[in-house]
Amino acid sequence: MIPAAFEYVRADSRGHAVALVAEHGDDAKLLAGGMSLLPLMKLRLATPAVVVDVGRLRDLSYVVDGGDHVSIGALTRHRDLEVSELLAAECGVLRAVAAQVGDPQVRHRGTLGGSAAHGDPAADLPAALVALDATFVAGGPGGERIISASDMFRGFLETALAPDELLTEIRVPKSGPSGFSFQKFNRRAQDYAIVGAVAARVGGATNVALVNMGGTPLRAVAVEEALAGGAPLADAARFAAEGTDPPADANASVEFREHLARVLVHRALEAAAG
Amino acid sequence: MRVAMTVNGVVREHDVEPRTMLVEYLREFCGLTGTKVGCDTSSCGACTVLVDGESVKSCTMLAAQADGADVTTIEGLATDGALHRVQQAFHEQHGLQCGFCTAGMVMASVSLLSEIPAPTEADVRLGLEGNLCRCTGYHNIVKSVLAAAEGAPA
Numbered sequence: 423m424i425p426a427a428f429e430y431v432r433a434d435s436r437g438h439a440v441a442l443v444a445e446h447g448d449d450a451k452l453l454a455g456g457m458s459l460l461p462l463m464k465l466r467l468a469t470p471a472v473v474v475d476v477g478r479l480r481d482l483s484y485v486v487d488g489g490d491h492v493s494i495g496a497l498t499r500h501r502d503l504e505v506s507e508l509l510a511a512e513c514g515v516l517r518a519v520a521a522q523v524g525d526p527q528v529r530h531r532g533t534l535g536g537s538a539a540h541g542d543p544a545a546d547l548p549a550a551l552v553a554l555d556a557t558f559v560a561g562g563p564g565g566e567r568i569i570s571a572s573d574m575f576r577g578f579l580e581t582a583l584a585p586d587e588l589l590t591e592i593r594v595p596k597s598g599p600s601g602f603s604f605q606k607f608n609r610r611a612q613d614y615a616i617v618g619a620v621a622a623r624v625g626g627a628t629n630v631a632l633v634n635m636g637g638t639p640l641r642a643v644a645v646e647e648a649l650a651g652g653a654p655l656a657d658a659a660r661f662a663a664e665g666t667d668p669p670a671d672a673n674a675s676v677e678f679r680e681h682l683a684r685v686l687v688h689r690a691l692e693a694a695a696g
Numbered sequence: 697m698r699v700a701m702t703v704n705g706v707v708r709e710h711d712v713e714p715r716t717m718l719v720e721y722l723r724e725f726c727g728l729t730g731t732k733v734g735c736d737t738s739s740c741g742a743c744t745v746l747v748d749g750e751s752v753k754s755c756t757m758l759a760a761q762a763d764g765a766d767v768t769t770i771e772g773l774a775t776d777g778a779l780h781r782v783q784q785a786f787h788e789q790h791g792l793q794c795g796f797c798t799a800g801m802v803m804a805s806v807s808l809l810s811e812i813p814a815p816t817e818a819d820v821r822l823g824l825e826g827n828l829c830r831c832t833g834y835h836n837i838v839k840s841v842l843a844a845a846e847g848a849p850a
Contacts, residue, residue: 424717
């Protein structure tokens with residue numbers, strides 16, 4: 423399969439990248455690792471006229487201590503998250519989720535910022551970022567702005583990022599090396615989750631997010647409220663499908679996904695508490 | 697556009713369309729047909745090569761993204777006619793049947809062993825998650841990788 427023809431431009435700085443996407447607008451797509459965009463282009467579900475390759479902006483690849491949070495450059499690869507000792511110590515849940523994305527080849531290329539900017543509700547990392555109440559730093563022609571996790575994911579493959587903005591950094595709160603669980607249900611190795619559940623203790627609360635239960639990664643708000651009200655884990659997990667809008671496809675019906683959400687959230691809560 | 701990269705120690709340079717995938721570049725421009733196109737959707741891993749020492753699926757990477765990189769394909773593993781230890785282990789442990797997945801399996805295994813020199817069986821099975829084999833049931837492939845690992849009996 424061959425993508426539709428496009429013009430390829432390599433950005434040599436973040437300013438250059440922003441100038442290029444500002445110039446080409448909706449005709450341009452930013453290319454990071456390409457693990458989501460290139461398959462879409464090969465299937466011609468995406469046909470950008472201009473591809474702006476930001477993959478060589480190495481100054482956007484880092485995991486550093488930001489005080490009460492960990493700052494991660496948008497072009498940090500899943501592999502780099504997987505082996506980051508800082509992340510393992512300060513935000514173990516994100517390290518653990520990154521280590522389960524795709525397969526080693528995908529993790530050698532795919533980036534945290536690329537996954538977030540793609541906004542796929544079936545992807546693992548966006549749900550982890552939603553569970554963590556991550557903040558996103560985006561740069562555009564008018565300067566830099568901060569986007570909250572609750573604002574970031576707007577719809578299926580749709581985020582709050584403007585066409586002329588470049589996601590530069592993701593900040594996650596320090597939540598420690600343990601007290602989390604990621605439950606991913608699929609039928610074959612390396613597949614996307616049919617449903618996934620992330621539970622993480624952040625501050626004094628237990629946050630829960632769902633993979634592939636709607637048009638965006640979702641917080642399981644009813645579960646969190648039940649937990650905050652003192653409900654036992656098994657009782658809280660029964661609310662896992664509340665407020666969701668899961669898809670039906672060849673892998674699972676709506677009802678099966680709702681069932682999976684309840685089971686996986688229960689398992690995630692038990693494991694995070696253990 | 698002009699791309700140049702080192703492939704198996706040799707500098708290669710060609711004019712390509714921007715949409716040229718790395719696997720097409722290796723097979724059609726460099727004539728290195730050891731790397732196979734299987735699913736062409738980054739699922740099966742038959743097209744796995746090393747880019748700067750790490751396994752990637754070359755059907756899902758633009759040649760332009762590999763511009764300037766150091767690429768190793770299955771043809772680049774043997775030295776002076778002697779098989780690489782992973783190739784030798786696949787041979788000795790009968791880690792293949794039809795052979796279509798083998799180049800990708802070997803390249804993924806080389807990358808895995810560079811990251812985990814002495815893996816457990818579970819490490820190998822997880823580490824080869826991105827490579828499909830429809831013949832062997834994986835058993836002898838896993839045995840091959842374990843036999844090629846650091847500290848394995850010679």
